[in-house]
Amino acid sequence: MNRMSRFNVTAIALGFAFLYLPILLLIIYSFNESKLVTVWAGFSTKWYREVWNNQGLMDAAWVTIRVGLLAATVATVLGTLAALALTRFTKFRGRTLFSGMVYAPLVMPDVIIGLSLLLLFVAAGFDRGFWTITMAHITLTMCFVTVVVQSRLLSMDRSIEEAAMDLGATPLKTFLQVTLPVIAPAVVSGWMLAFTLSLDDLVIANFTSGPGATTLPMKIYSQVRLGVTPEINAVSTILVAIVATGVIIASVLTKRREVQRRRDEQAAFAQ
Template sequence: MAGTWGRFNITAIVLGFAFLYLPIVLLIIYSFNESQLVTVWAGFSTKWYAAMLSNRGLMDAAWVTARVALLSASVATVLGTMAAVALTRYTRFRGRLLFSGMVFAPLVMPEVITGLSLLLLFVAVNFDRGFATVTIAHITFSMCFVAVVVQSRLLSFDQSLEEAALDLGATPVKAFFQVTLPVIFPAVIAGWMLAFTLSLDDLVIASFTSGPGATTLPMKIYSQVRLGVTPEINAVSTVLVGIVTIGVVIASLANKRRDVLKRRAEKLA
């Protein structure tokens, strides 16, 4: 019976991973296809990557996406870290429940609702849609993910270290930057990478908040896919998959390093 259940579990895992990742593997393989037909293999070639680099529309969209992702991830990391510190250190203050709900609402809010509400806000205040509105929208929905990651690290942080720094004459701000921040820095980096990859991948919210000259790469890919999938789109998607994979790996390594440092600190204590 145990052997049967073992084979069943292995089969289920294999089928699950195949369902999730086989389409991505096929997309990567066919991005090196010589033929223009994405379903017919005609030999290995990298010409579609060269075509991708010479496509002005795709490169402009990629540049917009990179700028939005870098700026929104950086601002979201600062705001998310501040929110996590406030929720962790100040457990009782008036409006804490409302503040917590507002910080974490984008986690459960459908992207369509978030995008539509932001669109109505920008229209109400007569704010022209473009690069700035897309960046603000990405900060809004990615900040909560940073707050979750950093808060989980702060909950296990030994506050006696910060209290010792305060007793030695450090100001609260100096104690935070010289004692607390170095300890939680791997979590901050993990939150930044998560916010960066979420910004790169966003289509729905950017569709609501973008304007002329602010077309992101997922929006460009989606508009071209509706006319038919080409190996050039496969090449662009492969590059995106590679960037997101690198980001996930870096975030995982940062979390692993955080766990190692935590175990070493526990042993020393």
């Protein structure tokens, strides 16, 4: 038993080291005084100031944030509606085709999605730029939102919806006041997943971008091809911090919601 326990601890430690040690080194070397990435010359925050003063990186970051916010919001709305259609209407004509089209981006390579959307935009005469990247990211992320929300809808007790409609609530009012509060954690999780995927995307944005619409991953990739600098490490550290903060906030809110739900159940049981 002790040997097994030691083996498990060692395996977990090696696994975490494999996953997070490169990220930790990136964060450490973002505070390196030297311009040489692999040579430590002392602690400094000057590269963060350099990032702030780099207009190209700041413009790319602003484009990425705007695309991510808009794409995640639209994808969350469309994905939630698609999940409702797939769970509440199980026998409409074309359901198999609809579900296949919704889930296709999950298994399709990013190169194929990017090339297909590029051909579509060229055929339709769209000027590539901010809006084409946004539409491409909506296409990419909507399926992930659908999967997350659909899993919550499938496990939801539908009797509370039926009770609300029996009491005179319209379908829309039932959805807004009963269904949506129940599935809200899944909707928020889907939005965060969509936003993260939009921030991370490089391949599809590369196909669908145009002049004046360079995203931060594209900017980082173009600079890394000439060599990694502490400035790039600083940008990557900021992105890691943003994502980590979002995950922590979501975890805390979910935990508080669960504690409040248990308290409400205990109060109802006591009465």
